[in-house]
Amino acid sequence: MLLESIFHQPYGSFAFPIDGHTLRIRIRAKKGDVEQVTVLHGDRYQPIEHDVPLRMKKVASDDLFDYFSCDLPSKTRRIRYTFYLEANGSGVWYGDKGIANERVAVGDFQFPFINEQDLFEVPEWVKKGIVYQIFPERFANGNTKNDPENVEPWGGKPTPHNFFGGDLEGMIEKLPYLDDLGVNVIYMTPVFESPSNHKYNTTDYYKIDPHFGDLDTVKKLVKESHKRGIKVIFDAVFNHCGYDFFAFQDVVKNGEKSKYKDWFYIESFPIVTEPHPNYETFANDVWTMPKLKTSNPEVKEYLLNVARYWIEEAGIDGWRLDVANEVDHDFWRAFRKVVREANPEALIIGEIWHDSAPWLEGDQYDSVMNYLFREAIFDFFARRNIGVSTLDARLAKARMKYRDQANYAMFNLIDSHDTERFLTSVGEKEELLRLAALFQMTYIGMPMVYYGTEIGMTGKNDPDCRKTFVWDEKEQNRDLFDYYKKLIQIRKSNLELTHGDVETVLIDEINQVYAFARNYEGKSAVVVINSLQKEQEVEIPVAKKTGKVKDLLTKETYPVKDGKVKVKLTGYQGVILK
Numbered sequence: 001m002l003l004e005s006i007f008h009q010p011y012g013s014f015a016f017p018i019d020g021h022t023l024r025i026r027i028r029a030k031k032g033d034v035e036q037v038t039v040l041h042g043d044r045y046q047p048i049e050h051d052v053p054l055r056m057k058k059v060a061s062d063d064l065f066d067y068f069s070c071d072l073p074s075k076t077r078r079i080r081y082t083f084y085l086e087a088n089g090s091g092v093w094y095g096d097k098g099i100a101n102e103r104v105a106v107g108d109f110q111f112p113f114i115n116e117q118d119l120f121e122v123p124e125w126v127k128k129g130i131v132y133q134i135f136p137e138r139f140a141n142g143n144t145k146n147d148p149e150n151v152e153p154w155g156g157k158p159t160p161h162n163f164f165g166g167d168l169e170g171m172i173e174k175l176p177y178l179d180d181l182g183v184n185v186i187y188m189t190p191v192f193e194s195p196s197n198h199k200y201n202t203t204d205y206y207k208i209d210p211h212f213g214d215l216d217t218v219k220k221l222v223k224e225s226h227k228r229g230i231k232v233i234f235d236a237v238f239n240h241c242g243y244d245f246f247a248f249q250d251v252v253k254n255g256e257k258s259k260y261k262d263w264f265y266i267e268s269f270p271i272v273t274e275p276h277p278n279y280e281t282f283a284n285d286v287w288t289m290p291k292l293k294t295s296n297p298e299v300k301e302y303l304l305n306v307a308r309y310w311i312e313e314a315g316i317d318g319w320r321l322d323v324a325n326e327v328d329h330d331f332w333r334a335f336r337k338v339v340r341e342a343n344p345e346a347l348i349i350g351e352i353w354h355d356s357a358p359w360l361e362g363d364q365y366d367s368v369m370n371y372l373f374r375e376a377i378f379d380f381f382a383r384r385n386i387g388v389s390t391l392d393a394r395l396a397k398a399r400m401k402y403r404d405q406a407n408y409a410m411f412n413l414i415d416s417h418d419t420e421r422f423l424t425s426v427g428e429k430e431e432l433l434r435l436a437a438l439f440q441m442t443y444i445g446m447p448m449v450y451y452g453t454e455i456g457m458t459g460k461n462d463p464d465c466r467k468t469f470v471w472d473e474k475e476q477n478r479d480l481f482d483y484y485k486k487l488i489q490i491r492k493s494n495l496e497l498t499h500g501d502v503e504t505v506l507i508d509e510i511n512q513v514y515a516f517a518r519n520y521e522g523k524s525a526v527v528v529i530n531s532l533q534k535e536q537e538v539e540i541p542v543a544k545k546t547g548k549v550k551d552l553l554t555k556e557t558y559p560v561k562d563g564k565v566k567v568k569l570t571g572y573q574g575v576i577l578k
């Protein structure tokens with residue numbers, strides 16, 4: 001046993017309560033090294049003779065490590081536990097003091113008390129969420145009267161600065177379309193007043209951009225969406241504002257005398273934008289986006305009021321947080337309180353492209369836009385530079401970084417307004433997009449469909465990925481749309497896919513076939529993916545010993561023999577066996 005690789009800590013993603021009386025724990029060991037892990041647990045104030053042993057289950061493996069997990073029930077909520085790890089007929093104890101051959105020598109890990117206030121609570125509806133991301137300027141033009149002056153004809157080529165007239169009325173008009181597709185959450189990029197087409201440089205946080213609509217249009221959009229069981233998520237751009245934001249304009253005009261000068265990071269006065277802005281901005285030198293100083297209590301209060309206002313006034317169901325990891329933790333903790341007070345069912349999703357664990361401890365966001373998922377899927381299906389074992393390892397690693405509450409609430413995307421479109425990434429090989437979509441729609445977390453991906457829209461990076469939606473059905477890929485619709489239907493009607501855990505079932509590196517199961521309350525659905533162009537027959541272990549399973553996509557049934565199913569997959573075929 002490689003002792004150096006054994007790891008646990010009684011907090012973070014290694015020990016987290018999943019409810020008021022249950023602690024979920026994880027332990028890590030060298031891959032393939034440890035055969036069995038038992039945890040002995042009890043109340044902190046009771047003698048160890050009363051300890052209860054529990055066998056831990058191997059729940060994931062990444063490139064280097066295996067992860068074992070189990071749930072410790074506790075009546076008193078005061079928990080103490082010690083591990084016993086076995087391999088090759090011998091065992092070691094592992095506790096607070098380290099690893100040793102005697103239990104007395106290692107002590108216990110302690111989870112002092114499961115306090116209600118510390119629980120990581122994510123709204124229940126999230127598990128069933130299927131998100132549709134809209135870039136409002138390009139989705140649908142429902143009112144040509146509010147179009148910007150220099151509007152270009154729908155269908156034109158997007159540039160960083162041009163306009164096509166999309167708006168909120170367009171979204172309202174197209175709700176039946178979204179309903180038909182089956183999505184139940186809309187996440188839209190910013191809609192507040194701003195001179196740009198993307199509106200990430202906010203002029204007025206309290207005003208809907210007049211080219212998009214007004215307060216009444218938003219209210220109507222939310223109301224009509226809710227009628228159809230669709231939630232609405234706004235974009236919170238709180239890392240920076242726009243150059244025209246009143247407070248920044250005050251600094252531009254009054255320089256050092258401005259009472260807003262401490263709302264920003266200003267290097268010198270007067271404000272200049274050329275050759276470099278003399279103030280902190282988003283990214284490098286994006287002069288249109290001055291960075292806000294959220295450590296300033298006035299700024300904090302201002303933005304928190306904005307967050308509350310749109311929930312109370314328009315009834316939105318949550319916020320997606322722009323450049324979330326560059327804003328301080330203290331701000332986000334206060335933000336969570338304000339948002340949850342205004343609507344206990346509101347969702348908070350950060351935009352972070354990398355490891356997001358520090359923000360997902362239960363006191364800040366519910367989850368993030370899952371770019372770790374996107375990158376793994378992209379490398380596997382598009383870049384094709386990793387095989388099934390690395391795909392599995394990358395996904396497992398991402399899951400083990402986080403508490404499960406966050407895993408169920410991830411925005412699992414394959415493309416967005418900041419990336420090239422997936423169909424373009426795979427060289428317009430529709431089969432690969434279909435496989436990636438199947439993956440997304442059956443994996444743990446909320447699938448997020450970027451507007452138009454479901455009808456076969458293409459596009460390179462920003463701004464090309466922001467083309468106007470193709471509404472002429474003759475120009476849409478209707479087969480692809482029907483396929484998406486079917487996948488969504490399947491996800492919605494099988495609890496394993498929304499509520500189940502993830503278990504790797506097959507990693508066939510030679511044939512590049514991958515299978516994973518989603519298990520829930522004794523039932524499971526197994527997803528099998530043939531990532532190669534050739535037809536292949538594979539044998540898949542399933543939960544039952546005999547009987548048959550059905551592919552939820554084609555309705556084809558397969559007999560189960562000794563707990564295994566033989567499936568013939570055509571090139572790039574995926575099945576969902578249940």
Ligand code: ARE
Pocket residue numbers: 160198200201237282283284286322323324351353417418462463
């Ligand atoms: C413009 C240009 C881009 C250029 C960018 C930066 O069009 O080609 O890269 O400026 O100079 C909004 C608009 C963009 C606009 C930008 C600036 O939508 O069109 O881009 O404003 O005017 C990082 C951040 C992440 C951020 C991305 C874009 O961490 O938060 O960069 N995403 C959000 C939104 C954007 C929005 C903004 C932030 C600004 O979703 O739409 O841009 O409000 C790696 C890094 C990531 C990096 C990622 C993408 O993986 O590790 O940290 O994300 O690449 O670059």
Ligand code: CA
Pocket residue numbers: 141142143144145146147165166167211
């Ligand atoms: Ca319009």
